[in-house]
Amino acid sequence: MKIAIAGAGAVGRSIARELLANGHHVLLIDKDERKVRYERIPDAEWLLADACEVSSLEDAHLDEFEVVIGATGDDKVNLVVSLLAKTEFSIRRVVARINHPANEWLFTEAWGVDVAVSTPRVLAALVEEAVSVGDVVRLFSLREGQANLIEVTLPIGAPCAGLPLGDLDLPLDAALVAIVRGSRVITPTPDEPLEPGDELLFVALPEAEPAIRKAVCAA
Template structure:
């Protein structure tokens, strides 16, 4: 898979290193000379260019990329790169970094963004996930919010504690994908009984989240 990353700062270089380790081809693009640190990620291709300029993106051959990642520290730049990648070059998958939460609403398909990654939102979700019991925590959104990855830690007085997975009347448009119990990760086998303290991971439609929380938490009943 060929991936172009706009923004060769710490974030862009870290993403590039991970993708290269997984066997992908990576092109790093940045308009700042000081950001071109080829020795830091020698396996990547490097291009000194303004990723907001159509001619520069043509030089980068974005039409040959499977994925474009807009990873600069400027939300306006990330939106422009995403829009150009999608509309001018037909890139199948565009991922964009959101730097400021107030701009998150713009990072959608109208701007060519398939997946937006908001660092502040992820950090707050991880904090909530670490300290919340009985409350549904949204960890990640897929495809413009059509489905979310959500987590809930079962409290001791949850009505489904002791019930086998197959015997729970799960809401439609939800899927239990994993159960984390202590140091172990369990597949949600039909006959596996649920225990208090289990961390349940679901992929769920946004409109089903409240229903799911009501099912799992006694204080929501």
């Protein structure tokens, strides 16, 4: 897959290394000469240019890429890159980094953003996930927050412990996508029995979250 990353700072470079390790073709774009250091990631393609200018993106042949990531430390830049990628080059998947939580409301499809990643929110979710048992923790928002990836850890003594998944009264707008049990990742099936300490990962609409908690922890 061909992936372009706007922003060659620490975040952009880290993303690039991960993607290259997974076999993807990566282009790093940055207008700061101090950040465009080819020797840092020799396997990546580099472009010294302003990603907010259409001419620069045309020089990069952005229309040949499947994914664009706005990974700079400036929310305004990430929004402009996202909008240009989607409207001018019809990029199939646009991912944008949110640096300041107050700007989250801007990172929507109206600005060309398919997936918005808020660093503060992700860090907060990871902290909550580490300490919360028996409560719903939002890990990630999908499609402008229309749905969320959430996690519920089954507490000791939960009434549903020992019951098969098929017995749970889950809401319609929720899908259990995986069970993390110790070092194992289990594909949910109706006959799979629940165990205390199971981490249940759901994709669900926000309004379904109270019903999930009730079904899992207070059934």
